[in-house]
Amino acid sequence: MNLALRDVRHNLGRFLLTCLGLSLLLGVVLSMIGIYRGLVDEALTLARAPGADLWVVESGTRGPFAESSRIPGDERDSVARLAGVAEAGSLTFQSVETAHRGRTLRLYVVGHELNRPGAPARIVAGRPITRAHYEMVADRRSGLDLGERLRLGRNDFTVVGLTDGLVASGGDPVVFLTLADSQRLQFDLDPPAARRERARGSGPAGTDIVNAVVARVLPGVPVQEVADTAARWKHLSALTQGQQEALLLQSVVEKARRQIGLFTTILLAVSAVVIALILYTLTMDKVKEIATLKLIGAPDRTIVGLIVHQALAMGVIGWSVGTVLILLVKDHFPRRVVLTPEDALMLGAAVLIICVAASGLGVRLALKVDPATALGG
Template sequence: MNLAYRDVRHNLFRFVLTCLGLSLLMAVVLAMIGIYNGLVADALNIVKAPKADLWVVEAGTQGPFAEASSIPSETRNAIARLHGVAAAGSLTYQTVEAPFRGDTLRLYVIGYEPGYPGGPEVISEGRSIEKSHFEIVADDKSGLKVGDVIRLGRNPFTVVGLVKDTMNSGGDPAVFITLRDAQVLQTQLAPAAQRVQVARDQGVFKTQDNVAAVIAKLEPDADPQAVAQTVRQWKHLSALTQGDQESILLLSVVDRAKRQIGLFLGILLTVSAVVIALIIYTMTMEKLKQIATLKLIGAPDRTIVGLIVQQSVALGAVGWSFGLVLILLVKDYFPRRVVLEPINAAALAGIILVVCIAASGLGVRAALKVDPATAIGG
């Protein structure tokens, strides 16, 4: 006869209600793990999207994601002529807020040259950019659909294609436009500012033919470090390998956010342990007379310990299961991407198992100290 099972059946409603509350806590823990993974995935995704081997940026900077970088657009031609370089493309990055159907969308605008590296690799719906102006490919999380028209700056852009899971480290969905359109968007003046410039005889607007970075794809037998060293010989340029760029993102751009989420996750796990310990202790204290009766009729200590530990593990297992199902159902509605891997769920299950066994210690201690005479002493 399994005493833990019979005790749960006797107090089924309370057990289920307790498991429901615990599952909500587990769902929050899993959500924080998913947000943490999503933060890292988004940060790396934007730098992995061009599938570049080398990033050429302004000297003294760490690339377009960590700080501002501006180099002449003709740098692409110089990089493309280097030994070991298979192809090169220019890129710009900027964050804009654009009105759309009564709302304001915050978008991460990537300007690239069609036909050169840097554009969207896989179009999930629609097509890639074919015209030189006013076409846009957007991430589906932006809410834009193929055929929509959105105004960026002072020009309307037509959405011709959609991509998936292309966001920056801040969670802003990315959109792709041509490099020329992106440069105009960066330097175009508002009407009032334009009139001031005209009054100063500086023209309608001044186009700066600069880009944030030039990316290069190398030949299969080329050494990225050797090519990067060649670029660094030009005093106005710096070069980063793909690995260097990813390290900068993780150690600089998203490091503080990662540590903050990690700290919050640790606090949640600690709270979970305390909650489980209190629940098991309370359930044990309510059964002290029944436990004393078991001792009085000769039940060994291992039976009593098994009753408490099994209930504790059952609470954790049911709470973890319900929490996992809940977060899988709602994760797509989060404003940021939530990435849950099987290894994450398995790791949390192992942690919860250890926590439940450790948390049952209070209940076990109270049960083993109870006097069998309590059973007949009223």
């Protein structure tokens, strides 16, 4: 006879309601883990999009994602001539806002050179940019459709291709322009500002500025050696792809990781307290039943098993329902939520440990029950 199962049947409504509340709490815990995974994935997606081995940036900076970097556009030719470099391309990065369909659309614009590293590696619909001006490849999260026209700055751009899952670390969808178009968007002054600068006698500033030069290295050539060679120029710094990703995570994701980790720990602690209080309450409700079991000679392990089995049942049901709920709604989150089987299993193991530990309060109460209580009024 399974005493835990019989007791659950006797208090089925309260038990199921408790499991539902616990499942919602564990679902939030799992979603926080998925949100962190999504932050990391989004942060690295853009850095990995060019398929580069080497990033050349302004001296003293840590790359275009962690901080501002501005170098002359002709540095691309210098990098391309380095021994071991197969090809190189210039890139610009900037955030823009524009009005579209009656709403404000925020985008992360990447400018790249045609037929050089930096273009999106995978286009899910349409085609890559083939014209030198006024064409765009946008991510699906922007809400833009093929053939649609979008005004950026003083020019209209036509969407000729779509990517999927390319967003900046801030969550803004990425759009790709040619390098010349992106530089014009970044540096060209509005007509009133341009007239004011001419009235002041200031000539037009040079616009052949890029944020980084990316390079692909020939097979068999050590990337770090090429990076060391590029870094000998005092006005440039060079980072391997691995170093760029590590810096990106440290500078952009680190604080979010700590905050999400702290919040997840607090939620797990709250879950443990909730389970402990519920089991304690359930144990108090059946003090006479436990006393009767002791009076008829039931061993302590039977009584302990009654409470521990209920705790494990609540944990398993809460974890299972919470996982299913998050899997059903994760695609509706405004930011990407990445759930892996390993994370779900680790959370399940942690929940089982928490349930066993939380049952100690109820077990302690049950073992202190006097068998004479069963004979009371």
